[in-house]
Amino acid sequence: MDSTIGLRERKKAETRQAVHEAALRLAVERGLDNVTVEAIADAANISRRTFSNYFDGKEDAVLYGDEQRLRELVRRVAEQPPERTAWQALRGALRDFYHDSGSPDRDWVQRSKLVKRHPSLLARQLAGHARLESELSQALAGRPQPHGVEPRVIIAVFLVALRIGTQRWVNEPETGTLLEMMDQVLDQLARPFE
Template identity: 70%
Template sequence: MRIVHLCPLGKLVRTMSSTAGLRERKKTETRQAVHEAALRLTLEHGFDNVTVEAIADAANISRRTFSNYFAGKEDALLYGDEQNLRGLVQRVRDQPVGRTAWQALCGALDSHHAEIGDADRDLHLRTRLALQHPSLLARQLAGRHRLESELSHALAEREQPSGTSPEVITAVFLAALRVATQWWCAENETRTLRELTDRALDQIVHAFG
């Protein structure tokens, strides 16, 4: 007679969860490897001279696998932007209850700078590339627009200035970040990104506060 050993349901669920977690971690690692390969090749050869095939080879994956993760080289290059914005959304959600929408945004940004610091060389490179290549800039703006709605939803339950929607607050805040980043990428700029971001946000507060 064959004896069948049944796995307890709780153990089975934990095993399935662990397997799913490992799978997602592997996907994240692959995306990051492709992103880093795209940045490295672009820095070495220029954006126009880099192909999807070259990025896939540098990341040790097939062209088909590349397509499972990114629609094109633009998306691979801008993956860091997406991660930064998704991280900002989560930091806003993690802000203490009782903070207003604007306070939550500023607190989330403080948390981001405390963790990442000002030496984000990849952000500097991505921004300068986007300003130089219209196709990359268009893709960058489209990606930020998609995530802008997530940030607005994260603010929806917090206190807003009278008559001001979370969508408007989000748009103004992200515009300040975009302008500060462009200042930071100027040829002779010596101030840190944090200093420039604070300057842009202060101007908004003085203008509309």
């Protein structure tokens, strides 16, 4: 299935992944501030300059896994039955995603904890979410919206739920599944309030 794409692209993807993993590992081991781009590049066996060809900075390198996850989520959103509302599609995609992926991977937990400790990571992560909003708009185009809430608004609210759910789950992992935490927030958000 991926034999259609050439060796070139495959290698690039591998390198990018390797750089990401090196960045994440080093950041967890030493703390992000004590990791230089050069150290990451060394660990991934590339030059410092090449690092810049792949990522805009160490923050982006660390968060690349998140980006992948979210792209996967967007893909699943687009695959949701078109008669569903935007909200239903988003929640459905989220459920599918966590159902298929099983429990969240170690790396993802590590990234979340890093984000909690390093404001610069939070900044990049939120910027990434903002960029994602337009892509999600595409995936939600042409769906019914019986309640009259615009897709743009729905999407932003949905991402808020992901963020709060994640933060909450990282802070108190005993309380429930990640999906449960997110669902809990999502339920609140869909409810009317004053």
